[in-house]
Amino acid sequence: MNYTIDKSLDASGLLCPEPVMMLHKVMREAATGNVVEVIATDPSTLRDIPKFCLFLGHDLIEQKETENQYFFYIRKN
Numbered sequence: 001m002n003y004t005i006d007k008s009l010d011a012s013g014l015l016c017p018e019p020v021m022m023l024h025k026v027m028r029e030a031a032t033g034n035v036v037e038v039i040a041t042d043p044s045t046l047r048d049i050p051k052f053c054l055f056l057g058h059d060l061i062e063q064k065e066t067e068n069q070y071f072f073y074i075r076k077n
Contacts, residue, residue, distance in 0.1 A: 003061060003073065006034035012069065016044040020052050023074075027058065030076045035061070038072040045070050 009026050011019035019040050026036055038049060046065075049072045053060040062073040 003035045005037045008037040011040045015042050019045050020048050032076055034076050036074045040070045
């Protein structure tokens with residue numbers, strides 16, 4: 001996908017519910033159309049972040065994972 005990351009949130013090492021709580025704060029501060037990158041290590045983010053986006057109407061434009069990290073790219077609506 002082709003997009004520019006406007007804000008980045010490194011939630012590595014944090015456990016549920018902290019990554020989503022921090023993401024909520026970042027999204028409130030972001031401008032409409034901004035893309036926010038989230039880096040996490042908690043496997044529960046694979047469930048929680050897509051549900052967060054669905055519930056609040058943001059676009060989860062990409063999701064990737066490596067051996068021990070999860071990456072989410074979210075466009076604020």
